Amino acid sequence: MAGVGTAGELESVRVTRVLRDDIVLGRRAPGSRLIERDIAAELNVSRLPVREAIRTLVGEGVVVARPRTWAVVREFTRRDIQDFGEVREAIETLLFVFAAERHTEEGIARLRAAYERELAAAVAGDTEAARIAAAEFHEISAELAGNEMLGELIAVFVTRLRWLFGQHDDLVAMAEEHRLILEAVEARDTDTLRVIVPRHLASGQQAAERRLTHQASST
Amino acid sequence: MAGVGTAGELESVRVTRVLRDDIVLGRRAPGSRLIERDIAAELNVSRLPVREAIRTLVGEGVVVARPRTWAVVREFTRRDIQDFGEVREAIETLLFVFAAERHTEEGIARLRAAYERELAAAVAGDTEAARIAAAEFHEISAELAGNEMLGELIAVFVTRLRWLFGQHDDLVAMAEEHRLILEAVEARDTDTLRVIVPRHLASGQQAAERRLTHQASST
DNA sequence: CCGCCTCTGCTGGGATACCAAACTTGTCCG
DNA sequence: CGGACAAGTTTGGTATCCCAGCAGAGGCGG
Numbered sequence: 279m280a281g282v283g284t285a286g287e288l289e290s291v292r293v294t295r296v297l298r299d300d301i302v303l304g305r306r307a308p309g310s311r312l313i314e315r316d317i318a319a320e321l322n323v324s325r326l327p328v329r330e331a332i333r334t335l336v337g338e339g340v341v342v343a344r345p346r347t348w349a350v351v352r353e354f355t356r357r358d359i360q361d362f363g364e365v366r367e368a369i370e371t372l373l374f375v376f377a378a379e380r381h382t383e384e385g386i387a388r389l390r391a392a393y394e395r396e397l398a399a400a401v402a403g404d405t406e407a408a409r410i411a412a413a414e415f416h417e418i419s420a421e422l423a424g425n426e427m428l429g430e431l432i433a434v435f436v437t438r439l440r441w442l443f444g445q446h447d448d449l450v451a452m453a454e455e456h457r458l459i460l461e462a463v464e465a466r467d468t469d470t471l472r473v474i475v476p477r478h479l480a481s482g483q484q485a486a487e488r489r490l491t492h493q494a495s496s497t
Numbered sequence: 498m499a500g501v502g503t504a505g506e507l508e509s510v511r512v513t514r515v516l517r518d519d520i521v522l523g524r525r526a527p528g529s530r531l532i533e534r535d536i537a538a539e540l541n542v543s544r545l546p547v548r549e550a551i552r553t554l555v556g557e558g559v560v561v562a563r564p565r566t567w568a569v570v571r572e573f574t575r576r577d578i579q580d581f582g583e584v585r586e587a588i589e590t591l592l593f594v595f596a597a598e599r600h601t602e603e604g605i606a607r608l609r610a611a612y613e614r615e616l617a618a619a620v621a622g623d624t625e626a627a628r629i630a631a632a633e634f635h636e637i638s639a640e641l642a643g644n645e646m647l648g649e650l651i652a653v654f655v656t657r658l659r660w661l662f663g664q665h666d667d668l669v670a671m672a673e674e675h676r677l678i679l680e681a682v683e684a685r686d687t688d689t690l691r692v693i694v695p696r697h698l699a700s701g702q703q704a705a706e707r708r709l710t711h712q713a714s715s716t
Numbered sequence: 717c718c719g720c721c722t723c724t725g726c727t728g729g730g731a732t733a734c735c736a737a738a739c740t741t742g743t744c745c746g
Numbered sequence: 747c748g749g750a751c752a753a754g755t756t757t758g759g760t761a762t763c764c765c766a767g768c769a770g771a772g773g774c775g776g
């Protein structure tokens with residue numbers, strides 16, 4: 279169900295994914311221009327799908343577009359990252375608290391499975407697999423939270439999240455933090471969650487700020 | 498700053514506003530079809546601005562679009578409204594708590610001015626003016642909160658908010674609730690805010706659910 | 717009489733060509 | 747050295763055309 283890929287896929291969706299990956303993976307630097315005509319030529323499509331893709335990425339907050347000029351990859355300031363962290367703290371705390379209050383047996387089993395996959399990959403040093411498993415940990419949590427609107431809200435921010443906080447230095451430490459969250463969710467211990475989730479996010483915050491410093495210095 | 502209007506305005510922005518108002522004000526019913534060609538003809542534009550507008554409204558969560566078929570105005574369930582209320586509670590509490598922690602003298606003065614305009618309009622029975630002033634109360638609060646990302650997050654939800662919770666039965670009561678919030682913000686009393694903001698929102702929740710019931714019965 | 721299935725019309729997704737508006741940029745002049 | 751001006755770019759929008767795919771109607775068979 280996940281991996282059919284190009285079968286009947288809309289061009290605009292494909293272009294969006296390519297551009298988004300370019301940005302998130304750093305192949306397009308913050309501040310660099312997104313020129314519709316050039317991108318269209320690169321990807322062998324007309325300007326239409328490119329325009330839609332750029333609009334989508336504007337909605338996801340990783341591209342800024344002023345009228346009648348080129349769009350650029352967004353440049354985040356240290357302040358933006360701080361602000362984003364504050365908002366993220368509130369949202370994710372809500373997410374895990376709801377998951378704790380509303381989860382089912384079956385859901386916890388899936389959450390544990392994701393955690394175990396993440397841990398195994400982290401120990402094995404498989405960065406990509408650990409990243410994917412960690413993302414699934416979040417997705418399953420969103421399901422358990424049983425709040426569709428919360429899911430939509432997170433969807434709006436998830437690209438920014440992947441971009442700014444995508445790479446975490448210490449994979450094993452992150453897996454350990456997920457274990458603590460998993461156990462608190464399973465025990466429906468919301469008080470503990472309200473303490474450990476902010477702490478968990480703070481550890482990723484520093485990596486993001488370090489990354490920003492690195493980018494700034496390379497400009 | 499608000500009211501220049503049509504001067505050099507982009508067509509896509511204009512079309513978006515027209516469609517959004519149609520939906521928010523109930524001129525387009527939930528479930529009704531949004532057919533690009535028809536809307537383009539109605540507004541004397543080509544299909545492109547209409548497509549962009551529909552995409553924007555999808556992003557704002559008030560329109561649903563499946564590939565290669567018409568888009569429809571979103572139909573909200575009672576569950577959606579409940580979920581939305583839960584999320585809104587967390588976001589707005591955060592908003593006013595930040596505003597309380599970070600506001601300036603000058604900002605409070607503007608917030609009070611907005612409140613007083615709202616109260617005067619509510620007492621006078623001027624629904625439209627009260628609605629506008631209440632919206633400004635929120636906008637100023639977002640400024641005072643000093644968190645750009647939080648503003649972006651709210652922007653994503655504000656259309657849904659206007660649509661579902663737009664009309665509040667008792668304008669004077671809402672103004673009174675805003676007075677309590679204003680005073681708590683000014684006094685930097687975050688503990689009180691964490692209590693009264695959820696209570697404030699709950700009072701609007703019921704109106705939204707009643708509205709939904711009304712819509713369902715009229716279908 | 718009911719349910720499935722095909723078939724057709726409608727609708728969006730995309731390509732192409734073209735034009736206007738306005739933003740950038742580089743140049744020239746004071 | 748700085749500002750006004752002109753040329754080149756780039757997006758926003760219009761107008762068509764075509765194709766793929768969904769929805770609904772109607773027919774077919776049980």
